[in-house]
Amino acid sequence: MTETVETSKLTERLYKSNMRSWTFFFPDGSPAIFYNHMYWTEDEWKIAQLDSEIRKGHPNLSVDKDEMYYDKSRHDPIAALRRTIAAEERAKVLAEIARATNPARDLGTYEQQELKGQSTTGNAAVVVGGSDPRLMELSALQAQLGAA
Numbered sequence: 001m002t003e004t005v006e007t008s009k010l011t012e013r014l015y016k017s018n019m020r021s022w023t024f025f026f027p028d029g030s031p032a033i034f035y036n037h038m039y040w041t042e043d044e045w046k047i048a049q050l051d052s053e054i055r056k057g058h059p060n061l062s063v064d065k066d067e068m069y070y071d072k073s074r075h076d077p078i079a080a081l082r083r084t085i086a087a088e089e090r091a092k093v094l095a096e097i098a099r100a101t102n103p104a105r106d107l108g109t110y111e112q113q114e115l116k117g118q119s120t121t122g123n124a125a126v127v128v129g130g131s132d133p134r135l136m137e138l139s140a141l142q143a144q145l146g147a148a
Contacts, residue, residue, distance in 0.1 A: 012040040012070040013047045017060050024050075024061070040070035 017034045024032040024039075026049050032039050041047060054061050 012042050013050075014038060014040045014064070014067055014070040015050050016062050016064055018062070019060055022060065024053075038070075 015032075015034075015038070017037050017039070019034065020037055021033075021035050024034065026032065026046060030046075032041070032046065032050065041050075050061060051063075054063060
């Protein structure tokens, strides 16, 4: 679901900066506040001033030839949130469809069984850290005495 916007509807000129946020002051003292590397304006005088600064080689200003005009639908945080929510909902629907069309992915049902305890006398050879036959015999003898 891609949205196309006619260039004739885009009237605000977009300027970019290599700094995340800063303020450029025009000769009349009015500010151009760059936020998130961007500033846009419709004012012809401000556009002329910024273009002049770019031609003079201002180190922080630039214009992206592929994105010369500000598209509110692309940069609007609410529109971005709507696109994110729509993508999440679409992923949920696709997961439901995949689950419904592939019943072979049934993982079955499982039950938790009672845990059986283990005493240290029953595995004395392992606790001591070896497989010496004498320890195995001792372990077996202790198990028999414990059972009696």
